[in-house]
Amino acid sequence: MPLLIVFIGVMLLLLLMIKFKVNGFISLIFVSLVVGVAEGMNPSKTITSVQNGVGGTLGSLALILGFGAMFGKLIADSGAAQRISRSLINKFGVKKIQWAVVLTGFLVGIAMFYEVGFVLLIPLVFTIAEFAELPLLYVGVPMAAALSVTHAFLPPHPGPVAIATIYKANISMTLVYGIIIAIPTVIVAGPVLTKFLKKIDREPSKNLFKAKIFTEEEMPSFSASVLTAVVPPILMAFSAICEITLPKTASIRQFSEFIGSPLMAMFLSLLIAIYTLGIRRKKTMEEIMKVLAEAASEIAMILLIVAGGGAFKQVLIDSGVGKYIATIMTGSNMSPLILAWAVAAILRLSLGSATVAAMTAAGLVLPIISSTNANPALMVLATGAGSVIFSHVNDPGFWMFKEYFGLTIGETMKSWSTLETIISVMGLIGVLVLNMFV
Template identity: 45%
Template sequence: MNITSPLAALFGVSPAVWGMLAVGLSVGLLTLLIAWGKVQPLLAFVVAALAAALLLGMPLEAIPKSIDKGIGDLLGSLIVIVCLGAVFGKLIADSGAAQRIASYLIGVFGSARMPVALTLTGFVAGIPLYYNVGFVLLVPLVFSLVYQSGRPAVALAIPLLAGLSIAHGFLPPHPSPTALVAQFHADMGRTLFYGMIVAIPTLIIAGPLFAMTLKRIHSEPAPMFRAGLLEEAQLPGVVNSFATALLPVWLLAGATALTMVPTGDAALKSVINFMANPMIVMLIALAVALVTLGLARGKSLPALMSGAQDALRDIAPILLVIAGAGALKQVLVDSGVSGELGRQLGGLPVPPLVLGWLVATLIRICLGSATVAGLTAAGIVAPLVESSGIDPSLMVLAIGAGSLMCSHVNDSGFWMFKEYFGLSLKDTFRSWTLMETLVGVFGLIFVLLLSIFI
């Protein structure tokens, strides 16, 4: 282990023990800076990375290079995919495709099965839409249904938001699972496929089934959030909306399936691998969406691209979080402590997937941000994936489940839900926090069940 810090000798501990302490102190500093000091996460990650490097005895001249490499390596493979996904999701929202999907599903299932329709709406619309965009876009739809049907607002909203949350935590091309795929060198198409298998039963439990217990919660939705829906004539067609919104899923699934088909034609294999690249998939999906949801409906390209500016502005903070996580991860790797962490964690009598989930859960409870929790946990448990031989796609999902656990007062989503629906703190914990915890717990359970067959 390449830990030569004189502090280890000063405190009379072995290099291995000092390495564990240094990681704990740096993660504790990260938590303190973000949770208490409200420091921007990129800055907090860089400071924590510097602290870890100094505690671990890295040569001073190597520290900036390690931080630069971590930021560049992680962002380099993700920035185009994440930005394309943001622009694609914004186009789905602005065009009215997400609203069309919601209104169609509600019409098909009828008022008696409205929670089921909203569950599907949240999940289907949540695949292309980033969480905050989906929340702001679809919650007014819930309010309109509440006023029409007289049903309890929280019982209708939770299935929808469970679908959004699960897509956000488990499924590429959302930023956190996409970044985890890159960190673990997993296959994005396979992760998406496994994610669907885990997401569906988790969604049934945390969505419509759990919502049945919330009918007595009284809420007073804020009047300012009641508007925001497009007129019927402004919405795209049903087939167009579904086909375009789900196009990245179809393309990734199809390309991944083709890569598994043996072929002796080198040129054909090269084309298939090219088409399976997530960047190419998102480029194709965006190009199709621009035509089907924009140009073919009489909108100009400059008008369509105006929304792209807002999307890229919204996604910038997430990219900075990813960059900072890359810096801390690289310091842990270059110092040698990452390999030691893998050996120590691998020796614990706990399954690797549970360990990944547990680390993400602890950081989520401390920091609030699901993205920060997932990426920080990945940097800690990454060596465990290699040493244990666990499927990296399953580790992406286990950490994703942990990163959604126990949302409480340090999570912006907690306050958005409370204020939009006019709830007390007690009822917000009873509904929102418990829903997120069910997603995290059952997400892990179904990941473990899936690991039996893989």
């Protein structure tokens, strides 16, 4: 019955948005309230759950997305994004630009959560698509695939590191196995998938991206552009390396955890960008602040829609849907790798959040490792793979992809949801194959 209510809720959400054209944020809040009450929650507790979901999502993402949007707009409006994209195109050529985007996505995504990397790279995607006259998804899908693959498989990304900590897995081996799985997975989920999305050709949202072709003199140097753009992943990677190699009491580790947290990394990067791409290039502070204000106003609706997805997710958690699923799955006798993947996948489908699904699944299947002698590193990858399957309307990441690329819900499912499912299924296949040899 709980899963039936979730299914009906998702169908109601699709009906409101597709048939009646109701705003995504309003639809998500309405459906969250309906599902919460239908699942047996007290109406006042349902409202509290919605508020906690919105607050929890915005609390962790609002500042990061806000700083990220400002940082990205400075990179775009200063000409740095065009400088980087032009250099990538010249180096790789238009025919191989997808591989440049994939490589960039790997480097940026390996140290930060998906949402942060997405906001950081989206101006680059828009600029490359505009400058090279390529379909937006042709460039955007490989970027999203690279970010999502790192989220699922590769330490020092915070997700795999957190799961590995629960399973007491060797992080170095997790990284080695993860790379083996990640390379073919990102090729299929990125460049190969775009061959089947040719009919979906959207222009960048005019509110999020205003095309401007800069002259050579107007653009900052390539070194200044790249060094500014890579500050966030460098800070986060430094923090991850210190966390892995140094004891908790080490002062360097404590300092790295401060500057390498997503919030501080984006804030510090923004301050650096204000200098390197603004003040140093003779821009007045008034001009710079105007750019930042425009960036903040442009992502307001995206923030609300992402918050609505967080409200729906929280209602599903607080109503006991996660525990209900866990109870059903823990009585199974299937392979521990498949079980870890399946539990994470069902939690992901029901709750939306890949991080919540992965962490919950890890806690549930942890006892299986000791009783079955399953390889902990492969269990990390199986859990990570299950946690990213078929992102849909209860996942804030779904709405980010939809709104930034200006897609319909159907187009988002054909592109983003399909991309995530490919990563999940190929991850499971890769884990099962590796299990035959290790």
